Amino acid sequence: MLSVENLHIRFRTGDGLVHAVNDVSFSVDAGSRLAVVGESGSGKSQIALAIMGLLAKNAEVEGRIMWDGQDLLGTSNREMNRIRAREIGIIFQDPMSSLNPYMTIERQLTEIVEHHEGMSRRAARARALEVMDAVRIPDAKARLRAYPHEFSGGMRQRIVIAMALMCQPKLILADEPTTALDVTVQAQIMQLLQDVQSDLGTSVVLITHDLGVVAGFCEDVLVLYGGRVMETAKTMALFDQPGHPYTRGLLRAVPNIEDPSDALTAIPGSPPNQHRFPVACPFAPRCADVVDICRETLPQLRDGRACLRPIEELT
Amino acid sequence: MIGAVKRRLNSATFADERAGEMVASRSFWADAGRRFLRNRMAVFSVGMLSVLVLFAIFGNLFSRWSFEEIDWNVLGRIKQDGGPSLENGHWFGVDELGRDLYARVVQGTRTSLLVGIIAGPVSVILGATLGALSGYYGGRFDRTVLGAYTIWLAIPYIIFFVVWQAFFGRSMSQMILVIILVNWTAGLLIVRGQVMMLKNREFVDAARMLGMSDLAIIFRHLAPNVLWVVVIYTSLVIPEVIMMESLVSFLGVGIQEPNTSLGALLSEGASTMTFGTLWQLGFPAAIFVLAQVSLFYIGDGLRDALDPKER
Amino acid sequence: MLSVQNAYVEFRVAQTKKWPWSPAGVVHAVNGVSFDLEAGKTIGIVGESGCGKSTLIRSVAGLAPLVSGTVTLDGEQVEYGNRASMQRLRATMQMIFQDPIASLNPRMTIREIVTEPLTFFRPEMGAADRKAAALAMLERVGIPPAQANRFPHEFSGGQCQRIGIARALVAEPKVLLCDEPVSALDVSIQAQVVNLLKELQREMGLALVFVAHDLGVVRHISDEVLVMYMGAQMERAPAADLVRAPQHPYAKALLSAVPVPDPNVRIAPQMLEGDLPSPMDLPPGCLFASRCPHAMAKCIKARPPMVQRKGHEAACYLLDDASKKPEPSLIDG
Numbered sequence: 001m002l003s004v005e006n007l008h009i010r011f012r013t014g015d016g017l018v019h020a021v022n023d024v025s026f027s028v029d030a031g032s033r034l035a036v037v038g039e040s041g042s043g044k045s046q047i048a049l050a051i052m053g054l055l056a057k058n059a060e061v062e063g064r065i066m067w068d069g070q071d072l073l074g075t076s077n078r079e080m081n082r083i084r085a086r087e088i089g090i091i092f093q094d095p096m097s098s099l100n101p102y103m104t105i106e107r108q109l110t111e112i113v114e115h116h117e118g119m120s121r122r123a124a125r126a127r128a129l130e131v132m133d134a135v136r137i138p139d140a141k142a143r144l145r146a147y148p149h150e151f152s153g154g155m156r157q158r159i160v161i162a163m164a165l166m167c168q169p170k171l172i173l174a175d176e177p178t179t180a181l182d183v184t185v186q187a188q189i190m191q192l193l194q195d196v197q198s199d200l201g202t203s204v205v206l207i208t209h210d211l212g213v214v215a216g217f218c219e220d221v222l223v224l225y226g227g228r229v230m231e232t233a234k235t236m237a238l239f240d241q242p243g244h245p246y247t248r249g250l251l252r253a254v255p256n257i258e259d260p261s262d263a264l265t266a267i268p269g270s271p272p273n274q275h276r277f278p279v280a281c282p283f284a285p286r287c288a289d290v291v292d293i294c295r296e297t298l299p300q301l302r303d304g305r306a307c308l309r310p311i312e313e314l315t
Numbered sequence: 316m317i318g319a320v321k322r323r324l325n326s327a328t329f330a331d332e333r334a335g336e337m338v339a340s341r342s343f344w345a346d347a348g349r350r351f352l353r354n355r356m357a358v359f360s361v362g363m364l365s366v367l368v369l370f371a372i373f374g375n376l377f378s379r380w381s382f383e384e385i386d387w388n389v390l391g392r393i394k395q396d397g398g399p400s401l402e403n404g405h406w407f408g409v410d411e412l413g414r415d416l417y418a419r420v421v422q423g424t425r426t427s428l429l430v431g432i433i434a435g436p437v438s439v440i441l442g443a444t445l446g447a448l449s450g451y452y453g454g455r456f457d458r459t460v461l462g463a464y465t466i467w468l469a470i471p472y473i474i475f476f477v478v479w480q481a482f483f484g485r486s487m488s489q490m491i492l493v494i495i496l497v498n499w500t501a502g503l504l505i506v507r508g509q510v511m512m513l514k515n516r517e518f519v520d521a522a523r524m525l526g527m528s529d530l531a532i533i534f535r536h537l538a539p540n541v542l543w544v545v546v547i548y549t550s551l552v553i554p555e556v557i558m559m560e561s562l563v564s565f566l567g568v569g570i571q572e573p574n575t576s577l578g579a580l581l582s583e584g585a586s587t588m589t590f591g592t593l594w595q596l597g598f599p600a601a602i603f604v605l606a607q608v609s610l611f612y613i614g615d616g617l618r619d620a621l622d623p624k625e626r
Numbered sequence: 627m628l629s630v631q632n633a634y635v636e637f638r639v640a641q642t643k644k645w646p647w648s649p650a651g652v653v654h655a656v657n658g659v660s661f662d663l664e665a666g667k668t669i670g671i672v673g674e675s676g677c678g679k680s681t682l683i684r685s686v687a688g689l690a691p692l693v694s695g696t697v698t699l700d701g702e703q704v705e706y707g708n709r710a711s712m713q714r715l716r717a718t719m720q721m722i723f724q725d726p727i728a729s730l731n732p733r734m735t736i737r738e739i740v741t742e743p744l745t746f747f748r749p750e751m752g753a754a755d756r757k758a759a760a761l762a763m764l765e766r767v768g769i770p771p772a773q774a775n776r777f778p779h780e781f782s783g784g785q786c787q788r789i790g791i792a793r794a795l796v797a798e799p800k801v802l803l804c805d806e807p808v809s810a811l812d813v814s815i816q817a818q819v820v821n822l823l824k825e826l827q828r829e830m831g832l833a834l835v836f837v838a839h840d841l842g843v844v845r846h847i848s849d850e851v852l853v854m855y856m857g858a859q860m861e862r863a864p865a866a867d868l869v870r871a872p873q874h875p876y877a878k879a880l881l882s883a884v885p886v887p888d889p890n891v892r893i894a895p896q897m898l899e900g901d902l903p904s905p906m907d908l909p910p911g912c913l914f915a916s917r918c919p920h921a922m923a924k925c926i927k928a929r930p931p932m933v934q935r936k937g938h939e940a941a942c943y944l945l946d947d948a949s950k951k952p953e954p955s956l957i958d959g
């Protein structure tokens with residue numbers, strides 16, 4: 001349904017080009033749940049923004065983003081607006097930034113459908129009530145007239161999800177929807193996304209760096225590092241036998257609440273410098289299994305992993 | 316052989332090493348300096364302004380006349396003989412009273428630039444300090460300052476010049492003083508906003524954890540972070556102040572004769588324009604425009620170099 | 627080492643005033659928290675966003691107004707109005723912050739940043755000694771001294787957090803307050819920072835107060851955990867006990883919702899319905915009553931006191947009743 005092919009995203013800055021996303025390809029099938037994980041700065045959000053056509057002005061994009069047989073990178077603004085409103089919904093990390101503080105929740109919910117689907121006020125209102133119920137906002141009827149600041153952080157995030165649901169999109173891009181929230185609220189929101197997904201058959205792309213959430217929610221995982229795909233696999237397989245040293249490092253670094261051994265297993269080193277296009281494995285400076293050839297060759301994604309060494313040899 | 320060298324040059328470690336060497340620490344100001352120097356127009360304008368400054372300081376050395384001397388030879392025949400001429404030493408011609416226009420333009424440029432270069436920065440520093448205190452402390456002090464600011468803006472500034480002139484006269488230093496007093500609001504709001512934003516940054520808490528006093532925090536930790544705003548703002552205020560001085564001189568409540576300023580010269584030139592002595596307007600106007608344009612481009616270059624959003 | 631008794635913190639907020647002369651609203655941010663901490667130990671503080679964790683430790687550090695309650699440091703009660711007492715406090719207690727980049731002044735080199743505390747707390751040191759001490763500290767946290775002349779923006783988030791730690795520890799305090807020091811970092815870097823903190827704690831005998839909302843990290847680093855809700859303490863227990871068998875209904879809900887990084891495990895998070903009370907108008911009863919699945923009539927009348935149970939301390943009437951009855955397991959046995 002959605003397929004991203006050889007996507008490159010570069011930013012022109014005062015200090016030269018920043019290579020944020022380098023040659024990323026993946027696809028999302030109807031009704032599936034894909035997790036995109038990777039550390040901060042690895043290009044997760046920029047991929048989502050590229051799909052929505054919302055990249056910053058200093059960005060250069062290359063590659064193809066196919067959506068229902070149409071390349072989103074070449075579509076007109078008008079068409080993109082329609083797709084944004086009706087087919088792909090996005091949920092940002094910070095709910096306050098996607099809500100207008102001076103508009104009631106009702107107005108914000110109904111505006112899009114009235115505008116893009118020509119729905120009547122009344123029908124739009126009924127739909128708004130439906131989605132508010134769907135995202136479990138108690139006393140939805142009364143709360144429709146409230147302003148965003150009258151809700152708690154968790155409820156605002158639910159309202160943003162409700163907004164994404166108004167047009168019954170085929171795909172929801174959720175960019176770290178729960179990072180700012182505590183675990184109880186996070187559990188509610190993930191449950192909610194799961195219900196929506198199974199009830200309406202919407203596909204969900206969940207961007208996160210919380211592997212716990214990935215394990216509980218997603219079927220497939222895409223692991224990014226330094227703007228490149230390191231590994232892609234079914235969740236079960238990935239957690240069972242991670243095929244890439246970075247994925248292994250990530251899984252080991254998660255603190256285990258049941259068994260706190262003395263030291264956490266950190267990945268030494270710092271995130272990569274993105275001012276150069278990678279010419280070698282971007283993870284090489286931090287990899288425990290690095291061999292000389294890794295510093296000279298750019299590993300390509302093969303059998304779901306971009307590593308020059310066979311799985312059996314990895315620590 | 317060549318292949319091996321190429322491979323080495325392409326290797327990540329090699330690139331890392333080079334990158335490591337290159338990221339020698341550049342301070343924000345060194346960076347900004349580099350960016351400013353890349354802006355051709357701004358650099359050219361700095362050159363132009365320097366020429367103007369040299370003209371204002373040393374221009375007298377080339378004049379045969381002083382700025383208050385009256386050339387009785389041309390007085391009365393100004394339209395015919397008062398124009399720019401190399402023979403009688405009036406490079407720019409003479410003014411309506413037969414005084415050497417070149418010497419007067421040098422004198423006027425000096426006044427205008429001095430007003431701009433002293434009154435501009437001083438008023439911005441005054442406003443910025445008040446703004447910083449107001450933003451940092453907030454509360455009642457902030458409300459008082461903002462109230463005064465609003466009221467001040469509502470009073471037409473020309474009144475101050477008229478009143479000041481009536482009580483204290485209008486020498487150059489008086490002029491600069493009034494302009495500073497009128498402009499104390501310059502930079503206040505923008506610095507206040509910046510400080511309000513910065514004071515919630517955690518490095519301010521870290522400084523408090525060292526037991527630093529509020530004033531030390533404002534001047535040691537916050538001031539270097541708002542300096543770029545102050546610099547940009549000053550570059551905008553200098554031409555504004557020069558304009559203000561010219562305007563009040565034009566309206567006749569400015570600098571005292573026989574001292575003059577570009578504004579006063581423009582005013583005189585404009586009043587005699589219809590008599591056909593166009594040079595009396597032309598020369599001061601050209602210098603005035605030159606000064607304003609180069610200050611504008613310098614300000615523009617500073618903004619591009621300093622504003623983090625522009626990058 | 628550090629003892630906090632019955633801390634209350636309030637903020638006056640002007641925005642909600644109808645008229646300039648109407649009284650300011652009061653946000654009750656921290657409502658009666660107590661804990662003790664020994665040298666070399668760690669207390670973890672967890673709770674949902676906005677429950678007053680930061681405010682609590684900021685008030686201990688003197689950055690937020692403590693309206694009542696006492697703080698005792700090294701056997702001496704801290705007087706927040708007294709300069710000398712405050713300077714003693716700051717020399718013994720330092721803090722690291724949530725946003726690693728915002729906590730460093732962007733216009734100072736990291737050497738200047740790390741040297742600054744020494745000029746305040748070790749005025750007897752010469753400039754060269756200070757510089758040497760700062761570089762040694764930077765090296766200790768893993769920043770090569772060769773990079774000491776760089777500015778914060780030339781470092782990644784994880785490195786900036788290390789620099790923040792170096793600044794806090796360079797004058798050798800005894801207590802380190804950590805306000806979500808790893809929330810802004812991703813897992814691989816988070817582990818580096820947590821390990822570093824633990825090593826430094828061992829070396830220097832530091833007492834740590836560690837605020838976080840990742841229970842995994844808190845469990846990992848803490849000896850004791852304090853669970854807060856709406857500014858009040860719900861439960862305090864040794865970390866292992868709290869994770870294994872939370873007693874308070876809120877702590878139970880919190881732990882049931884912790885995601886497990888294993889796709890074969892399905893967690894059954896306990897959903898909390900109902901709204902939070904307004905912090906400007908606190909109910910007289912249990913603060914958790916509006917969302918508690920076990921709320922009873924008496925819960926909304928008066929605050930439940932902290933009671934001891936199986937090594938836990940928790941504020942809930944359920945436990946109060948249970949502690950009066952004999953334990954069912956004892957009868958069976």
Ligand SMILES: Nc1ncnc2c1ncn2[C@@H]1O[C@H](COP(=O)(O)OP(=O)(O)OP(=O)(O)O)[C@@H](O)[C@H]1O
Pocket residue numbers: 011012013018020038039040041042043044045046047056058209274
């Ligand atoms: N407008 C821009 N100009 C220059 N660089 C940019 C711009 N926007 C993003 N970048 C860079 O692109 C890279 C990828 O950013 P992105 O926001 O996708 O990271 P992310 O994986 O979403 O991280 P996080 O987990 O922190 O949200 C970063 O290094 C960032 O600095």
Ligand SMILES: Nc1ncnc2c1ncn2[C@@H]1O[C@H](COP(=O)(O)OP(=O)(O)OP(=O)(O)O)[C@@H](O)[C@H]1O
Pocket residue numbers: 637638639653654655674675676677678679680681682839905
């Ligand atoms: N300066 C202030 N003025 C008014 N209210 C404040 C102020 N600082 C904090 N509060 C309020 O006090 C309460 C507790 O805030 P605090 O920042 O301590 O929460 P927290 O537990 O640290 O949350 P988080 O996990 O989001 O950091 C909140 O309701 C907040 O709105």
Ligand code: SF4
Pocket residue numbers: 244245246281282283284285287288289290291294299306307308309
């Ligand atoms: S290619 Fe080499 S450096 Fe890269 S992840 Fe695999 S083993 Fe490590």
Ligand code: SF4
Pocket residue numbers: 874875876912913914915916918919920921922925930941942943944
């Ligand atoms: S005191 Fe009552 S409302 Fe509060 S946690 Fe216990 S049972 Fe729930």
Ligand SMILES: [Mg+2]
Pocket residue numbers: 044045046175
């Ligand atoms: Mg992101």
Ligand SMILES: [Mg+2]
Pocket residue numbers: 679680681805806
């Ligand atoms: Mg906090």
